[in-house]
Amino acid sequence: MFEQQPMKMASAEALWETAAPAPFSVFAIGDVSKGDNSVELSIPGLLSFLAHSNFTEAVPGINNVAAAEAARYGGKPADYIPNIFVTFWGFRLMIGFGMTSFVCGAAGLWLTRKKRWLAPERRTGEDEVPPLMLTRNRELSPFLTKWGWRCGILTLGFPLVANSFGWIFTEMGRQPWAVYGLMKTSSAVSPNVSVTVQIIALSVFIALYTVLAVVEVKLMVKYAKAGPVTSEQPPAKDPTLRGPDADADADKPLAFAY
Amino acid sequence: MSLPDVWFVLIAVLWTGYFFLEGFDFGVGILTKLLARNEPERRVLINTIGPVWDGNEVWLLTAGGATFAAFPDWYATLFSGFYFPLLAILVCLILRVVAFEYRAKRDDAAWKRNWEAVIFWTSLLPAFLWGVAFANIVHGVPIDQQKNFTGNLLTLLNPYALLGGCTTLALFTFHGSLFTALKTLGGIRERARTTATWSGLVTAVLALAFLLWTQADRGDNWSLVTLLLAVAGLLAALGCNLGGREGWAFICSGVTVVAAVATLFLALFPDVMPSTTDPAFSLTVSNAASAHYSLTIMTWVAGFATPLVLLYQGWTYWVFRRRIGVQHIPTTAH
Numbered sequence: 256m257f258e259q260q261p262m263k264m265a266s267a268e269a270l271w272e273t274a275a276p277a278p279f280s281v282f283a284i285g286d287v288s289k290g291d292n293s294v295e296l297s298i299p300g301l302l303s304f305l306a307h308s309n310f311t312e313a314v315p316g317i318n319n320v321a322a323a324e325a326a327r328y329g330g331k332p333a334d335y336i337p338n339i340f341v342t343f344w345g346f347r348l349m350i351g352f353g354m355t356s357f358v359c360g361a362a363g364l365w366l367t368r369k370k371r372w373l374a375p376e377r378r379t380g381e382d383e384v385p386p387l388m389l390t391r392n393r394e395l396s397p398f399l400t401k402w403g404w405r406c407g408i409l410t411l412g413f414p415l416v417a418n419s420f421g422w423i424f425t426e427m428g429r430q431p432w433a434v435y436g437l438m439k440t441s442s443a444v445s446p447n448v449s450v451t452v453q454i455i456a457l458s459v460f461i462a463l464y465t466v467l468a469v470v471e472v473k474l475m476v477k478y479a480k481a482g483p484v485t486s487e488q489p490p491a492k493d494p495t496l497r498g499p500d501a502d503a504d505a506d507k508p509l510a511f512a513y
Numbered sequence: 514m515s516l517p518d519v520w521f522v523l524i525a526v527l528w529t530g531y532f533f534l535e536g537f538d539f540g541v542g543i544l545t546k547l548l549a550r551n552e553p554e555r556r557v558l559i560n561t562i563g564p565v566w567d568g569n570e571v572w573l574l575t576a577g578g579a580t581f582a583a584f585p586d587w588y589a590t591l592f593s594g595f596y597f598p599l600l601a602i603l604v605c606l607i608l609r610v611v612a613f614e615y616r617a618k619r620d621d622a623a624w625k626r627n628w629e630a631v632i633f634w635t636s637l638l639p640a641f642l643w644g645v646a647f648a649n650i651v652h653g654v655p656i657d658q659q660k661n662f663t664g665n666l667l668t669l670l671n672p673y674a675l676l677g678g679c680t681t682l683a684l685f686t687f688h689g690s691l692f693t694a695l696k697t698l699g700g701i702r703e704r705a706r707t708t709a710t711w712s713g714l715v716t717a718v719l720a721l722a723f724l725l726w727t728q729a730d731r732g733d734n735w736s737l738v739t740l741l742l743a744v745a746g747l748l749a750a751l752g753c754n755l756g757g758r759e760g761w762a763f764i765c766s767g768v769t770v771v772a773a774v775a776t777l778f779l780a781l782f783p784d785v786m787p788s789t790t791d792p793a794f795s796l797t798v799s800n801a802a803s804a805h806y807s808l809t810i811m812t813w814v815a816g817f818a819t820p821l822v823l824l825y826q827g828w829t830y831w832v833f834r835r836r837i838g839v840q841h842i843p844t845t846a847h
Contacts, residue, residue, distance in 0.1 A: 448596055477618075508841050509842070513614075
């Protein structure tokens with residue numbers, strides 16, 4: 256990313272000045288968009304490593320990239336700086352929500368295991384709900400078990416949230432370019448589509464997706480509460496196969512119908 | 514044949530495939546109100562296209578994507594110029610998709626009725642709007658020297674375009690009736706044939722008027738050939754339907770769709786969006802095309818991907834080849 260879009264990398268980290276080695280900021284307090292952040296926690300050299308695979312090489316900073324772009328494409332350096340607050344926190348929220356999902360998933364995979372790394376008497380069958388097993392013999396306390404399952408439900412939307420913040424970060428971090436170095440967003444805008452038209456279109460989509468989200472979530476809740484259909488049986492034979500009994504199956508209802 | 518010409522043909526093929534396939538599933542969506550008499554019959558209709566409508570829509574995505582990549586100026590002028598009609602089509606397609614999926618998810622009469630209304634209107638509206646859009650593309654719209662559309666929504670709703678819209682609406686209903694006759698059993702199959710007859714007659718009148726207007730407007734010898742083929746296909750489809758040859762009738766209505774779309778693209782060539790302001794401002798195959806390098810890469814990708822897509826789509830139709838009747842509709846909610 257630092258090669259194709261150096262500004263995006265610098266703005267993701269709110270790295271204002273070129274640094275060698277460049278630190279990876281885990282968390283910052285203060286206004287990152289002020290040009291000088293009071294970073295609370297950062298890992299020295301990690302950004303250099305992410306960019307160059309070594310812990311010492313320089314990573315270009317926001318001010319340096321902006322000055323270079325202004326010199327090359329014209330205008331003020333400030334014209335080439337995206338919204339640092341959004342990019343910095345968008346990147347952190349993307350990674351935060353994504354990693355939380357990953358950790359929950361990995362924990363769930365371990366805790367809900369049914370056969371492996373379990374004492375024989377603690378193993379559970381195929382259609383049983385497994386107890387949350389920490390070690391071979393040790394089960395989570397009832398309180399933690401309750402919250403373990405709840406975490407599973409509550410973090411359902413996290414990958415979507417992480418994804419959304421990732422898109423917001425990558426699109427905002429690209430500004431003012433639509434295509435880096437070739438086309439600015441301002442020249443990519445359709446000249447004959449007015450702001451009013453765009454507001455109407457955006458409102459239509461927001462309304463549409465809000466309604467659909469409500470319907471979708473309601474349906475998911477309904478089906479989750481109902482639980483799996485246990486009476487369903489696989490078909491005795493594949494009705495598409497032509498055999499002596501194919502005609503007997505010809506009027507059988509569809510296993511799935513819209 | 515230069516690479517931009519090849520891509521013009523490929524885009525025409527993608528649109529033709531889209532209208533052939535989604536044409537009948539729009540038609541079936543419209544027939545849920547016109548043909549089905551009760552809930553199981555509506556479900557029969559929906560299930561004839563249930564396994565295939567999403568594959569059919571892929572053709573639209575590839576047509577749009579190919580236009581974007583091969584003719585960026587065409588894409589830009591078209592999508593910003595036809596903003597509201599395309600927005601309406603997009604909203605319809607989004608709602609139509611979820612209507613198919615959600616309709617049977619709750620055992621509640623009002624819920625099902627509402628989604629059925631959505632299926633009907635979101636099938637009817639795009640079937641009409643695509644005709645409006647294509648008539649405008651072929652006839653041309655006001656475009657200035659900077660390749661920008663300078664008209665408004667009312668520019669697009671001219672008599673020729675509205676006739677185009679009615680034509681596609683009737684043609685897709687006809688095509689859908691023949692598909693229904695081919696894919697169903699019992700009373701609904703009989704009624705689909707009746708619907709095919711009258712919708713075919715309406716289509717014949719509208720399509721003849723629209724295609725002759727197109728021919729007079731921008732036609733050449735080649736478009737005249739496809740025009741005659743479209744008319745022949747339509748008459749043959751009507752005849753086969755009356756004779757109870759459902760498979761042949763559907764193939765013939767397919768020929769009509771293909772030949773009609775071919776007529777439009779032949780009339781359009783070598784322009785991709787003519788300017789009614791000044792012919793010199795028209796977007797053409799050469800001035801709207803991408804760089805040679807992009808087109809070369811795309812040609813390779815298309816060369817490998819298209820046969821694969823055709824194979825798996827063909828397979829879907831083969832797996833779901835059997836006719837469906839009310840006896841196949843399960844009585845439970847899902």
